[in-house]
Amino acid sequence: xxxxxxxxxxxxxxxxxxxxxxxxxxxxxxxxxxxxxxxxxxxxxxxxxxxxxxxxxxxxxxxxxxxxxxxxxxxxxxxxxxxxxxxxxxxxxxxxxxxxxxxxxxxxxxxxxxxxxxxxxxxxxxxxxxxxxxxxxxxxxxxxxxxxxxxxxxxxxxxxxxxxxxxxxxxxxxxxxxxxxxxxxxxxxxxxxxxxxxxxxxxxxxxxxxxxxxxxxxxxxxxxxxxxxxxxxxxxxxxxxxxxxxxxxxxxxxxxxxxxxxxxxxxxxxxxxxxxxxxxxxxxxxxxxxxxxxxxxxxxxxxxxxxxxxxxxxxxxxxxxxxxxxxxxxxxxxxxxxxxxxxxxxxxxxxxxxxxxxxxxxxxxxxxxxxxxxxxxxxxxxxxxxxxxxxxxxxxxxxxxxxxxxxxxx
Numbered sequence: 102x103x104x105x106x107x108x109x110x111x112x113x114x115x116x117x118x119x120x121x122x123x124x125x126x127x128x129x130x131x132x133x134x135x136x137x138x139x140x141x142x143x144x145x146x147x148x149x150x151x152x153x154x155x156x157x158x159x160x161x162x163x164x165x166x167x168x169x170x171x172x173x174x175x176x177x178x179x180x181x182x183x184x185x186x187x188x189x190x191x192x193x194x195x196x197x198x199x200x201x202x203x204x205x206x207x208x209x210x211x212x213x214x215x216x217x218x219x220x221x222x223x224x225x226x227x228x229x230x231x232x233x234x235x236x237x238x239x240x241x242x243x244x245x246x247x248x249x250x251x252x253x254x255x256x257x258x259x260x261x262x263x264x265x266x267x268x269x270x271x272x273x274x275x276x277x278x279x280x281x282x283x284x285x286x287x288x289x290x291x292x293x294x295x296x297x298x299x300x301x302x303x304x305x306x307x308x309x310x311x312x313x314x315x316x317x318x319x320x321x322x323x324x325x326x327x328x329x330x331x332x333x334x335x336x337x338x339x340x341x342x343x344x345x346x347x348x349x350x351x352x353x354x355x356x357x358x359x360x361x362x363x364x365x366x367x368x369x370x371x372x373x374x375x376x377x378x379x380x381x382x383x384x385x386x387x388x389x390x391x392x393x394x395x396x397x398x399x400x401x402x403x404x405x406x407x408x409x410x411x412x413x414x415x416x417x418x419x420x421x422x423x424x425x426x427x428x429x430x431x432x433x434x435x436x437x438x439x440x441x442x443x444x445x446x447x448x449x450x451x452x453x454x455x456x457x458x459x460x461x462x463x464x465x466x467x468x469x470x471x472x473x474x475x476x477x478x479x480x481x482x483x484x485x486x487x488x489x490x491x492x493x494x495x496x497x498x499x500x501x502x503x504x505x506x507x508x509x510x511x
Contacts, residue, residue: 206423271477
């Protein structure tokens with residue numbers, strides 16, 4: 102989930118602290134089943150949304166949602182910009198440890214993966230609430246399992262989806278007319294074209310996503326990836342990945358002795374003709390870069406055979422949030438056709454929508470039909486199947502082992 106914005110795991114100490122299982126707190130107020138009462142309670146509230154703040158288009162979209170919330174509901178939205186979601190998780194945990202069970206500093210969190218799993222285990226989340234939102238009826242969770250499972254962990258109404266993302270590769274057709282379309286083919290191509298491919302250094306989210314994509318394709322047992330990593334045969338599952346990376350690494354940009362920090366750096370390397378293949382967790386990334394004159398208009402997107410990783414971005418409400426009603430109003434606005442269509446535009450975020458088109462009115466469908474499609478953006482049919490994320494515990498273990506094997510000092 103744009104650059105998929107943030108690390109989806111916790112520092113080891115915090116993860117261990119949150120390992121104790123406690124029940125989720127029951128909903129005690131601001132019942133979304135009585136939406137009129139929620140709206141009345143929300144008026145005048147200030148919602149502190151802790152969300153990644155590392156991209157101007159993300160910040161601008163959140164500002165727009167805030168203006169809409171103020172105009173329509175009298176709710177003030179304050180974007181608390183994060184570089185790492187674990188910052189917010191640590192804040193809620195500290196408040197719980199201090200006995201601050203109401204009036205918390207955080208009302209809404211953009212969250213995924215291990216951060217969600219850990220908060221759910223510790224009972225740090227409010228709910229269930231999300232599946233009672235009015236606009237939830239515009240989704241189809243039976244057709245899109247990513248709406249109710251966050252990295253295989255059932256959401257159980259504790260978080261609300263607001264955008265879909267999928268891993269997409271891009272190449273410059275002027276230099277590489279036909280790109281490799283599997284991990285095995287990529288390694289072969291890199292051997293023949295050394296220095297022309299790279300990936301962000303884990304634990305950058307996109308770099309870690311690349312590891313997971315490769316693991317899904319190369320592992321002999323994809324079923325093991327849906328289990329917690331300590332319950333699976335990790336060595337057997339990952340051995341082909343490390344063999345593949347051992348062969349690939351010497352053929353990377355700068356012989357694997359340096360890595361780009363993030364997705365934006367990869368775009369710069371592509372623009373400077375230093376690499377021929379890049380990737381992003383946003384199907385519109387290449388088109389956006391072309392529109393912003395960051396990449397030449399000969400760049401096109403592609404996906405690997407068999408599909409690519411995809412997931413949903415979610416928002417969750419801490420158990421001790423001060424403005425729970427206002428937070429639900431924001432979450433419901435994020436699910437509105439107006440917000441979803443704006444978010445889906447390549448000129449805004451380029452997220453995939455979480456809404457089901459057959460649940461919308463003709464006028465609402467037209468909002469999506471009118472979205473301009475960039476020259477490097479694949480159609481939904483071309484994007485192909487979305488592969489499910491491994492259990493969140495795999496990411497942290499993969500990052501640890503990758504760093505031990507291939508990591509370089511920043």
